[in-house]
Amino acid sequence: MKKEVGPDVVYMDGIVRGQVYARQVEVGAARRAYDLLMADALSPRASVDLMAATAKELTP
Numbered sequence: 001m002k003k004e005v006g007p008d009v010v011y012m013d014g015i016v017r018g019q020v021y022a023r024q025v026e027v028g029a030a031r032r033a034y035d036l037l038m039a040d041a042l043s044p045r046a047s048v049d050l051m052a053a054t055a056k057e058l059t060p
Contacts, residue, residue: 009022010030021027042050 007022008024008027009020010027011018011020012030021030041047
């Protein structure tokens with residue numbers, strides 16, 4: 001079975017409802033924002049370590 005590939009789209013959640021965008025200007029902006037977030041994000045292991053350390057600090 002061959003998978004057909006269509007144009008890129010982006011789904012964005014809103015307060016009331018989500019929206020699918022197909023215009024390349026919106027898709028490109030979402031892709032750039034995602035890439036910036038991923039570049040600055042901690043690794044999964046570092047995220048777990050940070051959450052554990054923060055929980056330990058907040059626990060009386």
